[in-house]
Amino acid sequence: MDGGRYWARAEMHATSPSGEEFHRSYLRGSYDSHDDAQRKADDAALRTRQSIERGDEKIDWYAYCDHTKPEPLLEEIMSKDNHRVGTLTINAYGAHILNTTGVVFIDVDLPKPRKKASGLLSKLFGKKQPPQQDSAQPAIDRLKAYCQEDLSRGARVYKTAAGLRYLLTSETLDPTSDYTRDLFDRLGADQQYTNLCKAQKCFRARLSPKPIRMSVGWPPQKIRADREQTPELSQWEKNYTNECPKYAVCHLIETIGPPPQHPDIIRIQSLHDELSSVGSELTLA
Numbered sequence: 042m043d044g045g046r047y048w049a050r051a052e053m054h055a056t057s058p059s060g061e062e063f064h065r066s067y068l069r070g071s072y073d074s075h076d077d078a079q080r081k082a083d084d085a086a087l088r089t090r091q092s093i094e095r096g097d098e099k100i101d102w103y104a105y106c107d108h109t110k111p112e113p114l115l116e117e118i119m120s121k122d123n124h125r126v127g128t129l130t131i132n133a134y135g136a137h138i139l140n141t142t143g144v145v146f147i148d149v150d151l152p153k154p155r156k157k158a159s160g161l162l163s164k165l166f167g168k169k170q171p172p173q174q175d176s177a178q179p180a181i182d183r184l185k186a187y188c189q190e191d192l193s194r195g196a197r198v199y200k201t202a203a204g205l206r207y208l209l210t211s212e213t214l215d216p217t218s219d220y221t222r223d224l225f226d227r228l229g230a231d232q233q234y235t236n237l238c239k240a241q242k243c244f245r246a247r248l249s250p251k252p253i254r255m256s257v258g259w260p261p262q263k264i265r266a267d268r269e270q271t272p273e274l275s276q277w278e279k280n281y282t283n284e285c286p287k288y289a290v291c292h293l294i295e296t297i298g299p300p301p302q303h304p305d306i307i308r309i310q311s312l313h314d315e316l317s318s319v320g321s322e323l324t325l326a
Contacts, residue, residue: 051069140241292321
């Protein structure tokens with residue numbers, strides 16, 4: 042899982058055999074030390090420079106680019122046998138994020154319901170509007186079909202402000218594997234979320250409301266681990282903290298299959314449900 046308590050940056054300048062010049066910046070994190078973070082950043086820069094100077098026609102910029110964001114670390118979540126199963130961080134717009142190494146969260150955006158025609162138009166054309174279909178059901182049916190292929194599979198389905206969130210309760214997966222990406226495609230995962238999981242090498246679930254859905258709006262600057270703490274940002278953080286208890290992030294709407302048995306999944310589910318106000322009747326944000 043990318044991230045860490047310590048962050049370091051390395052710059053890369055290289056010239057290809059054809060004379061084309063490249064410049065990239067690499068930011069890498071470590072949970073161990075600043076030296077370890079610097080080693081990772083230097084290694085990323087070196088591998089890219091060598092590829093360019095060799096004249097490689099195709100460079101995987103997705104793998105090499107500065108995709109690791111220095112999110113402030115709130116807490117490391119450790120298992121009973123003392124391995125890291127997740128972290129709590131703060132993202133760029135101030136929301137608290139649960140990051141997991143193997144416990145699978147999947148975000149699914151749903152199409153917005155079509156606006157109903159006005160009563161006047163209906164009368165003019167003499168047509169009744171067809172009943173609105175539940176846009177969530179086809180998505181949930183795909184998840185159920187996946188679980189029914191192996192009756193040991195289970196999942197929890199949550200309603201979010203923009204769609205659905207799944208928590209797979211019977212298996213842990215590698216967020217960077219082809220199997221995971223194929224599963225995300227099959228279940229209709231949001232593409233931006235899919236890319237983020239691969240880039241950050243973890244699964245992510247937002248635990249606090251989006252500020253734009255509350256009265257506080259976006260923060261005055263992007264929040265990073267190396268941010269400058271201005272009076273404006275401090276006031277925004279205070280306002281955001283005060284507003285958060287008025288909202289929930291998701292509501293549980295259905296469970297599929299058997300309950301979780303894996304201790305890491307049980308731990309993550311409990312933490313997720315508590316911090317995202319599952320079980321409350323608060324407005325989603």
